Amino acid sequence: MTPTQELTKNQSLVFNALSRADGPLSAYTILDQLRDEGFRAPLQVYRALDKLLDYGMIHRLESINAFVACAHPHSHSHSHGMIAFAICEKCGQVSEFSDDVITGRVREWTTSNGFKQSKTTIEIRGVCANCGAA
Amino acid sequence: MTPTQELTKNQSLVFNALSRADGPLSAYTILDQLRDEGFRAPLQVYRALDKLLDYGMIHRLESINAFVACAHPHSHSHSHGMIAFAICEKCGQVSEFSDDVITGRVREWTTSNGFKQSKTTIEIRGVCANCGAA
DNA sequence: TTTCGTTATGTGATATTATTACATTAGTCA
DNA sequence: TGACTAATGTAATAATATCACATAACGAAA
Structure with missing residues (x-):
C-alpha cells in the first residue's frame, strides 16, 4: 500500500x-x-x-x-478477498464490504473452470436504508 | 419471458x-x-x-x-438468483452462471443493512481455460 | 555532475458510449 | 372515428475514454 x-x-x-x-x-x-x-x-x-x-x-x-x-485504506481485510459495493441510486452513497464466502464461491467456479481471474466486480445497485426510510 | x-x-x-x-x-x-x-x-x-x-x-x-x-433463455434457474459472468479478455467469450450461495450472501448483507437491491452485477475478468492453455 | 533511461506531465485531437429533443408512424381500443 | 400508447426516424449533443506527440522532472549509474 x-x-x-x-x-x-x-x-x-x-x-x-x-x-x-x-x-x-x-x-x-x-x-x-x-x-x-x-x-x-x-x-x-x-x-x-x-x-x-x-x-x-x-x-x-x-x-x-x-x-x-477506498473506504478501508489502512485495513488489510480486503487484500485477499473481492470487494463488493452497494451503491444507492438515490443519494449516491457507496458501502464497501468483502465476504469470504462469496470470494470462495467465485474462486471455486474459476478454479473448476480453468479461468484465471484478474479482476472481479461485484456491484449492488439499489436504495440504501436512509433513503428507503423516506 | x-x-x-x-x-x-x-x-x-x-x-x-x-x-x-x-x-x-x-x-x-x-x-x-x-x-x-x-x-x-x-x-x-x-x-x-x-x-x-x-x-x-x-x-x-x-x-x-x-x-x-442470455445463455439460458429457456431456463428459469436464474430467475431467482443473481447471474455472474466470466469474461475472457483474450477471446471475449462470456460464461454465465448463477450461484445460490453467492445470491444468499448478498441478500444477507442487503437485508441486514436495510438496502433494497434492484440490480446486482457480478463480473469476473480474466483469461478462460482455452486461452490460458496457449 | 553529466548522461541516460524512466516516469510524470501538458496539450490537442479524436474515439467510443449514451442521451436529449422533437417529429412521425403504427397499433389498439373505446 | 378519435384518442391514446408504443414504436420508429433523425439530428444534435452529452458524457466517457484514449491516442499521439511533445516536454519536463526524476533517479540511477558512469
Whole structure:
C-alpha cells in the first residue's frame, strides 16, 4: 500500500478530491474540481486514476463509470478477498464490504473452470436504508 | 419471458445480431451490423436493447459496455438468483452462471443493512481455460 | 555532475458510449 | 372515428475514454 506522501502532484490532487467527496465522482467531475489547480485535460485525471487504482487507494465503480476513495485504506481485510459495493441510486452513497464466502464461491467456479481471474466486480445497485426510510 | 415472436422489427434485428455473435457486442457494433437492414442511428439500437433487457433476453456487461444474448433463455434457474459472468479478455467469450450461495450472501448483507437491491452485477475478468492453455 | 533511461506531465485531437429533443408512424381500443 | 400508447426516424449533443506527440522532472549509474 503506497502511502499518500509518495504520490505525485496530480495523483495527490485527484486522490484528495476523491477523499473529500462523500460519494463517487466521475473523471470529468474531478477534472472540473481541479481546474483551479491547473488541470486542463481529461488525461491528467485518467492517468492519476490509473495509478491510484494500481496502488489500491481507489476503486472504480464499473456500473456507474465513477471512482471512490477506498473506504478501508489502512485495513488489510480486503487484500485477499473481492470487494463488493452497494451503491444507492438515490443519494449516491457507496458501502464497501468483502465476504469470504462469496470470494470462495467465485474462486471455486474459476478454479473448476480453468479461468484465471484478474479482476472481479461485484456491484449492488439499489436504495440504501436512509433513503428507503423516506 | 417474452418469446421472440412478440418482438418488434428493430428488437428482433438487434436480438438476432446478438444471438448470432459468439461473444458480447457493443451498441455501435450492432448498429454497424444492422446498417444494411436500415439502421441509421444509435438510438434505434439503444431502444431495442432497453426492451430486450426488460424482457430478460439479453444482459448488459457493465465492465466492458457490451451486450450478450442470455445463455439460458429457456431456463428459469436464474430467475431467482443473481447471474455472474466470466469474461475472457483474450477471446471475449462470456460464461454465465448463477450461484445460490453467492445470491444468499448478498441478500444477507442487503437485508441486514436495510438496502433494497434492484440490480446486482457480478463480473469476473480474466483469461478462460482455452486461452490460458496457449 | 553529466548522461541516460524512466516516469510524470501538458496539450490537442479524436474515439467510443449514451442521451436529449422533437417529429412521425403504427397499433389498439373505446 | 378519435384518442391514446408504443414504436420508429433523425439530428444534435452529452458524457466517457484514449491516442499521439511533445516536454519536463526524476533517479540511477558512469
